[in-house]
Amino acid sequence: MxxxxxxxxxxxxxxxxxxxxxxxxxxxxxxNAIAIGCIFHLEQALRRAMRRFLPPEEECAIAMTRGVLDILKVVEQNLIERAIKWVKLEIRQPCDVAGIQCTNTKWRGFWGYIQRTWPELYNVSVWNVTGLNNELVPRxxxxxxxxxxxxxxxxxxxxxxxxxxxxxxxxxxxxxxxxxxxxxCERARRPTLERIQLPVPIDIPEVIDDDSDDDVW
Incomplete structure (x- = not known):
């Protein structure tokens, strides 16, 4: 090279x-070592997917707000499917309040990518860090x-x-x-590493009142 x-x-x-x-x-x-906490690569991949499927930036900003899309990293691993439905609702509700019409066709491609890639192609235990605190998540x-x-x-x-x-x-x-x-020469300081801030885990309700069409979203 x-x-x-x-x-x-x-x-x-x-x-x-x-x-x-x-x-x-x-x-x-x-x-035989177990790799834990590939959350940095997950965040990068999700942001690249948003750029690829091109939902409007204001909708992406809502999705990337702490405690929305990143909640998938800290929910119980057997609740990922339910958590995805919860995240969809958490994106739609602020959009409705702000009068933003969600571009469903573009989000459909994004959610299809998530379903095909992260719960299925990769083992959830690789990128989901449920049960760990910030100090235990490697960077x-x-x-x-x-x-x-x-x-x-x-x-x-x-x-x-x-x-x-x-x-x-x-x-x-x-x-x-x-x-x-x-x-x-002491004209500048070394950059400090940003401390990883995990979202606070939540209890995902068993029944999620979402009127969106799964075929669209």
Missing amino acids: VHVVVQGTDQLFEHAEVVCEFENALIDTFP TKNPLERFYRELNDRFPKPRPSMATFVGVIKPLSAEYGQRLTDIS
Whole structure:
């Protein structure tokens, strides 16, 4: 990969070091370990899904309010299906109060994605942290995670061309270099990690009074 980048920049790119993740090595070394709390990736995936299915931003803002969509992370794992219905209602009610007509066809694609992916494709125990408090939920210390997130945000579309990749990575690497210099010279402080704030678990009612059509929502 580094060789391709060097050739794509007419050998003007000089890397200082190559960093590799060791996630796969840990998985192979500890095959019986239980992974808990992939909530960061869940939140990222849900936000990307919203961008893909394009419900209006004001409706997305209601869904992403603390205690609405993120309640799926802390409810009892056997209540996920019921909790999804509760979340739908929690999105619809504020929209109705604000006079916002929910765009059902766009939300239908989003909910279909959730049903196909998170309860079925992934084990609920991987991303649901019910019973754990904030202090017990792990957060990555890998600086590459933050870099990947910032890098992906700057690409106009997935799978960029080599020219686009170089055009993005060059100014970004300069920014990171300047940032590290500023920190070492005490012109700036290291960013502090945001403490994970889990929503407060709720009791999901057995009967949810939702008049929405499941075929639409």
